[in-house]
Amino acid sequence: MASGTKEIHFEEHIENYLTQNVKEYHSVSPNLYDRDLCVIPSEIIAFVKDTQLKQYKALEKQYGAQVDAKIVENVSKNISKNKTLDVLRNGIKDRGQKLDLAYFKPAHNKTPEHEKAYAKNRLAIIRQLKYSNRNANEIDIVLFINGIPVVTAELKNTLTNQRHHNAIKQYMQDRDPKGEPFLEFKRCLVHFAVGTEKVFMATELKGKSTYFLPFNTGLVNTNPNGFAVAYLWEDVLRKDSLLDLVQNFISVQTDKEKTYDPKTKKLVDKKSTKLLFPRFHQRRAVKRILEALKIDGTGKNYLVQHSAGSGKSNTITWLAYRLANFYQNYTDTKALYDSIIIVTDRRVLNKQIQDNIRQLDNTPGVVAYLDEKTTAQDLKKAIEDKKRIIITTIQKFPIISDVVTNFPDRTYAILIDEAHSSQSGEASRHMRKALSLEEAAEEEKDIKTVDEIIAEEISKKGQQPNISQFAFTATPKPKTLELFGTKINGQTTAFDEYTMEEAIKEGFIKDVLKNYMSFKRYYKLVKRTEIDDKEYEKKKTVRVLGNFVDLQDHAIEKKARIIIEHFASQTQNEIQGQARAMLVTKSRLHAVRFKRKFDEIMFEMGLPYKALVAFSGTVSDEDTGADYTETSMNNLGGKISIPEALKLPENRMLIVANKFQTGFDEPLLHTMFVDKKLGGANTVQTLSRLNRNRRGKDSTMVLDFVNDPELVRADFQHFYGKNYMEEENETDPNSLYDVLNVIEEHKVYYDSEVESFADIFFSKKDDFEKLQPILNTISNRFDNELEEEDKLAFKNAVKSFTKIYRFLSQIITFTDVELEKKYVFLTALLKKLPYIQNNLPLDVVNDIELDSYKIQHKFTTNLELESGDGEDEGMRPGGAGGNPEDELDFLTKIIKVLNDTFGLELTEEDKVDFNRVKKNLYENEELMAFFNKQNSKNNIKDKFDEVVDGEFLNFINTKLDFYNKMTDDKANTLFKAMMFKEFYDSEVRGIGK
Numbered sequence: 002m003a004s005g006t007k008e009i010h011f012e013e014h015i016e017n018y019l020t021q022n023v024k025e026y027h028s029v030s031p032n033l034y035d036r037d038l039c040v041i042p043s044e045i046i047a048f049v050k051d052t053q054l055k056q057y058k059a060l061e062k063q064y065g066a067q068v069d070a071k072i073v074e075n076v077s078k079n080i081s082k083n084k085t086l087d088v089l090r091n092g093i094k095d096r097g098q099k100l101d102l103a104y105f106k107p108a109h110n111k112t113p114e115h116e117k118a119y120a121k122n123r124l125a126i127i128r129q130l131k132y133s134n135r136n137a138n139e140i141d142i143v144l145f146i147n148g149i150p151v152v153t154a155e156l157k158n159t160l161t162n163q164r165h166h167n168a169i170k171q172y173m174q175d176r177d178p179k180g181e182p183f184l185e186f187k188r189c190l191v192h193f194a195v196g197t198e199k200v201f202m203a204t205e206l207k208g209k210s211t212y213f214l215p216f217n218t219g220l221v222n223t224n225p226n227g228f229a230v231a232y233l234w235e236d237v238l239r240k241d242s243l244l245d246l247v248q249n250f251i252s253v254q255t256d257k258e259k260t261y262d263p264k265t266k267k268l269v270d271k272k273s274t275k276l277l278f279p280r281f282h283q284r285r286a287v288k289r290i291l292e293a294l295k296i297d298g299t300g301k302n303y304l305v306q307h308s309a310g311s312g313k314s315n316t317i318t319w320l321a322y323r324l325a326n327f328y329q330n331y332t333d334t335k336a337l338y339d340s341i342i343i344v345t346d347r348r349v350l351n352k353q354i355q356d357n358i359r360q361l362d363n364t365p366g367v368v369a370y371l372d373e374k375t376t377a378q379d380l381k382k383a384i385e386d387k388k389r390i391i392i393t394t395i396q397k398f399p400i401i402s403d404v405v406t407n408f409p410d411r412t413y414a415i416l417i418d419e420a421h422s423s424q425s426g427e428a429s430r431h432m433r434k435a436l437s438l439e440e441a442a443e444e445e446k447d448i449k450t451v452d453e454i455i456a457e458e459i460s461k462k463g464q465q466p467n468i469s470q471f472a473f474t475a476t477p478k479p480k481t482l483e484l485f486g487t488k489i490n491g492q493t494t495a496f497d498e499y500t501m502e503e504a505i506k507e508g509f510i511k512d513v514l515k516n517y518m519s520f521k522r523y524y525k526l527v528k529r530t531e532i533d534d535k536e537y538e539k540k541k542t543v544r545v546l547g548n549f550v551d552l553q554d555h556a557i558e559k560k561a562r563i564i565i566e567h568f569a570s571q572t573q574n575e576i577q578g579q580a581r582a583m584l585v586t587k588s589r590l591h592a593v594r595f596k597r598k599f600d601e602i603m604f605e606m607g608l609p610y611k612a613l614v615a616f617s618g619t620v621s622d623e624d625t626g627a628d629y630t631e632t633s634m635n636n637l638g639g640k641i642s643i644p645e646a647l648k649l650p651e652n653r654m655l656i657v658a659n660k661f662q663t664g665f666d667e668p669l670l671h672t673m674f675v676d677k678k679l680g681g682a683n684t685v686q687t688l689s690r691l692n693r694n695r696r697g698k699d700s701t702m703v704l705d706f707v708n709d710p711e712l713v714r715a716d717f718q719h720f721y722g723k724n725y726m727e728e729e730n731e732t733d734p735n736s737l738y739d740v741l742n743v744i745e746e747h748k749v750y751y752d753s754e755v756e757s758f759a760d761i762f763f764s765k766k767d768d769f770e771k772l773q774p775i776l777n778t779i780s781n782r783f784d785n786e787l788e789e790e791d792k793l794a795f796k797n798a799v800k801s802f803t804k805i806y807r808f809l810s811q812i813i814t815f816t817d818v819e820l821e822k823k824y825v826f827l828t829a830l831l832k833k834l835p836y837i838q839n840n841l842p843l844d845v846v847n848d849i850e851l852d853s854y855k856i857q858h859k860f861t862t863n864l865e866l867e868s869g870d871g872e873d874e875g876m877r878p879g880g881a882g883g884n885p886e887d888e889l890d891f892l893t894k895i896i897k898v899l900n901d902t903f904g905l906e907l908t909e910e911d912k913v914d915f916n917r918v919k920k921n922l923y924e925n926e927e928l929m930a931f932f933n934k935q936n937s938k939n940n941i942k943d944k945f946d947e948v949v950d951g952e953f954l955n956f957i958n959t960k961l962d963f964y965n966k967m968t969d970d971k972a973n974t975l976f977k978a979m980m981f982k983e984f985y986d987s988e989v990r991g992i993g994k
Contacts, residue, residue: 007158007160007161008141008156008157008158008161008163010158011156011157011158011197012129012141012142012156014228015142015156015234016126016128016142018234018235019124019126019238019239020126023239023240025124025240026125026126026144026240027123027124027125028125028126028127028128029041029043029044029126029127029145031127031128031129031130031131034127034130034131034132035073036131036132036134036183037134038073038074038076039077039150039183039188040073040076040080040145040148040149040150041125041127041145041148042069042070042148043148044123044125044145044147044148045076045147045148045149046072046148047123047148048121048122048123048147048148049072049100051121051123052101052104052118052121053101056098056100057072059097060072060095060096060098063096064096071095072095072100075093076088076093076100076102076148076149079093080188081182084187085149085151085188085189085190086190086251086252086253086276088102088149089102089103089149089151089247090103090248101118102146102147102149103122103146103149103244103247104118104119104121104122105119105245105247105248106119106241106244106245106248107119108326108327108328108336109328109333109334110331110332111334119244122146122147122240122244123145123146123147123148124144124145124240124243125144125145126142126143126144126145127143128141128142129141130142130143132181132184133181133183135180135181138175140153140154140155140176141155141156142156143189144238144243146243146244150188150189151189151190151191151243151247152189152190152191152193153189153191153192153193154192154193154194155168155171155172155192155193155194155195156195156196157194157195157197158196158197159196159197159198160197163196164196164198164199165194165195165196165199165200166196167196168194168196168201169194169201169211169213172192172194172206172211172213173206173209173211174208176192176206177206177208178206178207178208179208184206186206187205187253187276190204190246190247190251190276190278191203191204191251191278192204192206193233194213195230195233196230197229197230198222198229198230199222199230200215200216200217200222200230200233201213201214201216202216202278202280204275204276204277204278205275210696214280214509215280215507215508215509216233216281217230217281217507218232218281218285219503220503220506220507237281237284246278246279246284249319249322249323250277250278250284250287250319251276251277251278251279252276252277252357253275253276253277254274254275254276254277254315254356254357255273255274256273256274256275257270257271257272258270258271258273259271259641259648260648261649261650268641268645268648268649277357279315279316279319280311280312282497282499282503283307283311283312283315283316283319285497286305286307286320286496286497287316287319287320287323289496289497290303290320290471290496290497291323293496294327294337294469295330297469298329298337299337299338299412299414299466299467299468300465300466300468300469301469302464302470302471302472302485302486303469303470303471303472303485303487303496303497304472304481304482304486304494304495305471305472305473305474305496305498306474306475306477306495306497306500306723307473307497307498307499308475308501308503308504308509308510309501309504309510309685309686309689309692310509310689310692310693310694311475311499311504311509313418313419313473313475314354314418315357316473317345317354317418317473318358320416321341321343321354321358321390321416322357322358322390324337324338324341324414325338325341325367325389337412337414338412338413338469339387339408339411339412339413340384340388340389340390340391340411340413340414341389341391341413341416342392342393342413342414342415343390343392343393343416343418344394344415344416345392345394345417345419354368354392358390366388367388367389368388368389368391368392369383369388369390369391371383371391371392371393371394380393384408385408387411411467412467412468413467413468413469414468414469414471415468415469415470415471416470416471416473417470417471417472418473419474419475429811430807430810430811451759451760451763451764454764454765456816456818456821463810463811463812463813464811464812464813470485471485472484472485475501475685475689475720476682476685476686476720477495477724477873478681478682478873479726479873479875479876480808480876482494482495482724482725482726482873483731483732483808483875484808484811484812486726488728491727491728492725492726492727492728493725493726493728493731494725494726495723495724498723500721500722501721501722502721502722502866509694510689510692510693510694511691511692511693511694511700511701512692512701512866513673513688513689513692513701513703514688514703514713514714514717514863514864514865515701515864516700516701516702516703516861516863517703517705517710517713517863517864518702518703518704518705518858518861519710519858519860519861519862520563520704520705520706520856520857520858520859521856521859522550522551522556522706522854522855522856522857522903523853523854523855523856523857523904523907524550524556524852524853524854524855524900524903524904525851525852525853525900525903525904525907526550526849526850526851526852526896526899527849527852527896528848528892528893528896529848529850532847532848534891534893535848535892536889536890536891536892537842537845537889537890537891537892537895538888538889539888539889539890539895541842542845542892542895543895543898543899545846546845546846546849546895546899547899549846549849549851550851550854551587551591551676552590553851553854554598554624555854556851557594557595557598558598558602559854559855559856560595560674560676560706561598561599561602562602563704563856564582564584564599564654564674564704565599565602565603565606565608567672567674567704568653568654568672569606569608571702572672573610573653575671575698575699575700576669576671576695576697577697579697580653580669580670580671580672580698581647581653581654581655581667581669581670581671582653582654582655582671582672582673582674583654583655583656583657583661583670583672583673583690584612584654584655584656584657584673584674584676585657585673585675585676585677585687586656586657586658586676586677587658587676587678587707588658589616589618589620589658589659590620590622591676592614592615592616592656592657592658593616593622593629593634594624595614595676596612596634596656599612599654599656609650609651610650610651611651611654612652612653612655612656613643613646613647613652613654613655613656614631614634614635614657615643615655615656615658615660615661616659616660617631617659617660618630643655643661644665644667647667647669661690662686662687662690663686663687663690665690666690666693667690667693668694668695668698669695669698670691670693671691671701671702672691672701672702672703672704673687673690673691673701673702673703674704674705674706675687675688675703675704675705675706675707675708676707677707678707678708679707679708679713679716680716681716681719682716682720684708684712684713684716684717685716685717685720688703688713691703706856710862713864714864714866717864717866718866718867718869718871719871720871721866721867721868721869722869722870722871723870724870724871724872724873725870725871725872725873726872726873726874726875727872730872730873730874730875731875732808732809732812732875732877733875734809734813736805736876736878737802737805737806737809737820737878739878740801740878741820741823743794743798744795744799744802744827747787747791749782749783749786749787749795750779750782750826750830754778754779755823755826756822757775758772758775758776758825758826758829759822759825759826761775762825762826762829772829776829776833777833779830779833780830780833780834780835783795783834783835784834784835789837792837793837796831796837799827799830799831800831801878802823802878803824803831805878806824807824808876810824845892848892849892849896853904855907918949918952919980922945922948922949922952922980922984925948928945928948929988931944931945932984932985932988932989933988933989934989938985938989941985941989942981945981945984946977946981949977
């Protein structure tokens with residue numbers, strides 16, 4: 002067979018490249034490997050003698066002729082006890098002598114002795130290594146650093162009909178770590194399953210439970226000059242790269258989370274330890290940024306668009322650690338950044354970053370970890386003390402502005418988790434100002450003009466030469482792209498991308514658009530006959546009536562029964578019977594009513610679990626006259642959090658209103674019920690709560706009552722590939738002048754008033770109270786001289802101006818002093834202008850009734866996504882005019898439009914008149930007085946039946962069909978029995994109240 006077609010030729014090619022082409026490794030015979038000690042003794046001794054001869058001779062005096070054997074034995078013993086990573090990083094102690102087992106590349110040339118030592122590292126390769134004393138198993142390739150094994154690889158050649166899958170299978174079935182020291186966890190640092198097309202990796206062998214992660218350059222590895230996976234040995238496994246991975250990337254992460262223990266039936270703290278080896282895109286992003294900084298220095302922004310679930314927190318950790326000791330040039334005497342500031346709102350990430358960095362560098366005081374309990378003073382001190390890495394939240398930045406400006410010669414790297422929208426707002430402007438490079442010119446005696454002061458303010462808010470920003474997000478908004486993106490050939494994109502498409506197709510996250518079930522609601526409304534027909538604003542009324550329908554008890558109950566029945570029949574059996582579900586509601590009141598209805602139905606069905614609810618603050622419900630909080634409704638006793646409580650078997654569903662729609666990571670989430678309009682990035686962030694993998698999770702399910710599936714698909718499609726913006730679609734700075742013209746056409750203020758305001762605002766004297774009379778005068782003029790329509794138009798234009806200016810001032814440095822004056826003036830004025838009441842016609846709900854209602858399943862499908870990128874557009878001036886006037890129409894006509902739209906396919910079966918019966922029964926004081934423990938159940942039942950029959954008579958003239966149906970013997974008996982049980986349980990037994 003021709004050369005190159007067999008597995009052995011694949012091995013030879015890799016060996017020849019590493020040993021002959023780049024000459025960074027040398028080949029070692031398998032016979033020199035010690036199967037008992039799991040090292041190459043000759044390599045260890047050669048390295049120690051070459052680099053630490055003094056220590057070797059000192060040990061020789063003590064050990065004599067056995068010195069080599071004793072050193073090797075001690076190295077092996079330390080590896081068994083402390084594991085490979087610790088031994089390579091920290092060396093060992095042997096009879097008073099410190100022996101280093103590896104030397105790492107220095108960040109600068111100030112320590113030439115370190116450079117010499119680094120050059121003496123011995124990298125070895127053994128092919129067909131027989132590692133076991135128990136069998137004749139061989140591993141195709143093993144790589145060693147100074148005699149210590151660090152990398153294994155099983156190779157498969159496609160030309161022999163073998164692929165990486167076969168290598169994975171070989172590791173899982175034939176490489177049993179039990180009783181094999183060489184394969185035990187944390188001895189070898191990574192195991193590669195290598196085909197000629199794909200590479201996968203694992204850091205822990207666990208038999209059939211071994212989890213291999215993709216390690217590819219993209220969906221398809223390409224190489225016009227040879228093997229598609231040549232990047233593995235031509236890049237990743239090269240000497241500098243491998244030692245860099247050991248020094249700066251590979252780490253042991255211990256996670257602690259609450260898990261349910263079926264034996265104790267309690268939540269317990271479970272610790273899990275994993276060895277982190279960066280995936281290809283994580284390592285690539287960090288290395289590319291470091292290479293760019295060698296050219297760019299400080300003062301630029303970088304956007305990393307990595308898919309949800311792709312390990313952004315670890316990428317942030319590795320980048321922060323590298324930046325904390327990064328020198329732009331090898332000859333520099335000072336690191337590029339004085340402080341690395343990580344901005345995140347996720348507590349878990351805060352702690353994780355701190356722990357991971359501590360493991361990479363355990364020097365005390367490297368990381369200042371500022372959680373929600375710390376104060377602005379703590380942050381102030383961390384910056385003053387020049388802490389290398391500071392982890393904080395965006396909210397604290399404005400407070401420390403004055404502190405940072407005391408250090409004009411310092412440089413900062415800002416790492417932003419999830420590139421929150423707040424980054425493009427005033428807090429971010431303030432942050433840039435706080436961290437900006439300023440002239441230390443306080444001693445200047447010349448008095449600056451207001452215009453000079455303003456020009457300085459402007460220059461502080463734009464991109465600063467001493468600040469670099471690194472933003473991480475899965476769903477970059479247009480503002481994020483413009484602010485942090487990289488412009489190449491007239492197109493702005495992320496600096497590095499690992500797309501949703503890659504993550505899904507590599508099996509790293511679930512495709513949540515598989516099994517998408519769409520429902521549609523149909524309803525009919527009627528105007529009460531006793532109410533006169535009146536005119537209402539059409540669009541607003543349609544909104545109010547739609548919300549009225551969705552809040553009706555009948556509508557809530559219909560949806561709740563569909564949700565609970567689906568969960569009980571399908572979802573509860575998923576993930577080995579551990580699956581959880583989430584219901585996303587449109588408001589806090591909806592969440593409250595769903596929670597009450599869930600409790601009622603789940604009790605009725607005798608289900609062994611219940612639903613939790615999550616919303617902020619207190620909700621008042623007019624229907625019950627009661628106030629509700631998530632604490633009172635969940636009854637958790639304040640002992641555990643909602644995410645922890647959801648892990649208990651008695652809590653299987655979570656109803657949410659705005660909370661937990663983003664950033665909530667629960668791999669047991671299998672099904673999501675959506676009763677809220679979604680759109681844009683929010684669609685992706687919400688449904689992506691389902692995408693986390695875990696053992697036994699083979700699928701996900703979405704049941705959507707509200708959204709058009711095609712629009713949902715379009716939202717995901719936009720973020721499926723990379724996002725980009727063409728130069729002609731960027732936000733146009735000149736659009737500010739257009740909006741300003743609209744503002745000034747209303748003649749609400751005079752230029753002299755703006756100047757007076759600016760003189761006081763920028764004078765930096767303690768006389769800000771003088772701003773109030775100016776703003777009061779203008780506010781009164783606005784209120785007294787403008788028509789309602791013009792007021793709205795003016796306010797909308799001001800909002801548009803301040804929004805665009807706030808954003809643009811971070812991208813470019815404005816030289817138009819007048820714009821900055823107008824910005825600070827209009828920002829203040831907007832807060833002083835009287836509130837414009839924009840009433841919705843809420844009283845219309847008193848004029849109508851819900852006549853019919855049903856929920857119908859439309860279809861279940863897979864919403865297919867296609868390979869492609871998402872194009873974005875910059876900000877465009879909006880709100881220059883008032884809202885278009887809402888057309889007036891009679892209520893009967895508005896109802897007709899709604900009924901024609903939503904009332905199709907309804908039948909008499911969908912009538913909801915029994916809700917009126919139920920309401921009337923509850924309002925019957927004589928009947929309700931009967932429901933007490935002094936009356937027998939039979940007496941109460943007789944009275945109840947009598948009143949119900951009387952209620953039905955009310956329909957004989959208006960709703961004959963309903964009357965006939967409800968007085969049919971079978972229907973009558975069933976209805977009364979069901980209704981009586983509800984009333985008796987509620988009023989006598991106190992259940993469901």
